[in-house]
Amino acid sequence: MSGVRVLVGTRKGAFILTSDGRRDRWDVSGPHFGGWEIYHLKGSPVDSNRLYASQSSGWFGQVIQRSNDGGKTWEPAGNKFEYAGVPGTHQWYDGTPHPWEFKRVWHLEPSLSDPDMVYAGVEDAALFRTSDGGQTWEELSGLRGHGSGPKWQPGAGGMCLHTILLDASDPARIFIAISAAGAFRTDDGGKTWQPINRGLKSEYIPDPNAEVGHCVHRIAMHRLHPNVLFMQKHWDVMRSDDAGASWYEVSGNLPSDFGFVIDVHAHEPETIYVVPIKSDSEHYPPEGKLRVYRSRSGGNEWEPLSKGLPQRDCYVNILRDAMAVDTLDPCGVYFGTTGGQVYASADAGDSWAPIVRDLPAVLSVEVQTLP
Amino acid sequence: MIRVILPPHLRTLAQVGGEVALEVEGAVTLRTVIDALEARYPMLRGTIRDQLTQQRRPFLRFFACKEDLSHEPPDAPLPGAVTSGAEPFFIVGAIAGG
Numbered sequence: 001m002s003g004v005r006v007l008v009g010t011r012k013g014a015f016i017l018t019s020d021g022r023r024d025r026w027d028v029s030g031p032h033f034g035g036w037e038i039y040h041l042k043g044s045p046v047d048s049n050r051l052y053a054s055q056s057s058g059w060f061g062q063v064i065q066r067s068n069d070g071g072k073t074w075e076p077a078g079n080k081f082e083y084a085g086v087p088g089t090h091q092w093y094d095g096t097p098h099p100w101e102f103k104r105v106w107h108l109e110p111s112l113s114d115p116d117m118v119y120a121g122v123e124d125a126a127l128f129r130t131s132d133g134g135q136t137w138e139e140l141s142g143l144r145g146h147g148s149g150p151k152w153q154p155g156a157g158g159m160c161l162h163t164i165l166l167d168a169s170d171p172a173r174i175f176i177a178i179s180a181a182g183a184f185r186t187d188d189g190g191k192t193w194q195p196i197n198r199g200l201k202s203e204y205i206p207d208p209n210a211e212v213g214h215c216v217h218r219i220a221m222h223r224l225h226p227n228v229l230f231m232q233k234h235w236d237v238m239r240s241d242d243a244g245a246s247w248y249e250v251s252g253n254l255p256s257d258f259g260f261v262i263d264v265h266a267h268e269p270e271t272i273y274v275v276p277i278k279s280d281s282e283h284y285p286p287e288g289k290l291r292v293y294r295s296r297s298g299g300n301e302w303e304p305l306s307k308g309l310p311q312r313d314c315y316v317n318i319l320r321d322a323m324a325v326d327t328l329d330p331c332g333v334y335f336g337t338t339g340g341q342v343y344a345s346a347d348a349g350d351s352w353a354p355i356v357r358d359l360p361a362v363l364s365v366e367v368q369t370l371p
Numbered sequence: 372m373i374r375v376i377l378p379p380h381l382r383t384l385a386q387v388g389g390e391v392a393l394e395v396e397g398a399v400t401l402r403t404v405i406d407a408l409e410a411r412y413p414m415l416r417g418t419i420r421d422q423l424t425q426q427r428r429p430f431l432r433f434f435a436c437k438e439d440l441s442h443e444p445p446d447a448p449l450p451g452a453v454t455s456g457a458e459p460f461f462i463v464g465a466i467a468g469g
Binding site for chain 2: 033034035036057058059060061062063076079080082
């Protein structure tokens, strides 16, 4: 029987949650790398036993870990992330120039075809790639070389490259997103990039319609429809039907269009999920009710999903990398909270149950569907 | 032998116990001790000093013989008691919350 493996990164270690395809009984393994921040861990789509983890600490810096046995054992890989050339400056919070400085890896995105190739999105924002299983990393410097880098600015969490979407139909096309610069796309494997932010409107920046400077929180894509992108911006849920060339708002009837996560149903490309958060100054759900909102129409019309989720006195946040879907039928949906709960739905969001309740604050959730 | 005591998280990362014993060729300095440590435990590269600048990471400090050596030049000799192995060289995480 098929199964799932949920990879959870937290403020104090990694946890691996496994179940069979029914997804009602779970084994919990961890903490792995106890005491370290695990911003993200993810498995190779072509080798489910090959996992990569970003392990970091304010004291000891960045470590990359690799597993060849599905997370039972790990070995440190290379952790040298050197910007190409002279890194230059970006804008600091007060608008003054600030030198580019490597801080940590936010997101690891394994290649769709090669288990030894992985993309890494880092803070301060840049995209790196390894082709040797994480031993060495090289910056794809065309992104920072696009020319708008001096105008990029950190969001509240730092100036991070947090989203990497690989196009299954075109290996040369990659989408990335940066807080707070916006979304970018390459069509030549990372040599050159263009900002794809037309249609985004951010009232909190000097020019609300600027080419860059938007605080994009997350982008999602259905693997069979790579020209359709969904975005949770700082405020506003957005959609693009032309691979990011233009965006329009699909927030519709959401109780708040601020939030961090967004994801797409594995089998229904027009079914999307968000978790509304009250505001950028409060960072908890509206009315103290934890509700996932689902749209079956690609946006605008949203329904609250609350069965099994706390509907009073809930003041957790769900961070940008902390939602994922499996590819079973019905589609499973998972998310983790800053309160340490990981919730799972085995029926596409209709009902929810906690897998675990008391982990450290959850930074990321990924899911592997196992044969 | 030079005795080095790592902070707990780095012991876990390097999979070592409470104390590491290192052979150091030539002068015993901050630089040569950490060079020897990183050569024997490559997973520690970048966790004690920056891989590019070789600067001590800001939340770490170096102590030996009840002295704070954090701001000593990297090529200054370490105390004789460290060189002889009578006293350990401590790499300590600064107290900074979290």
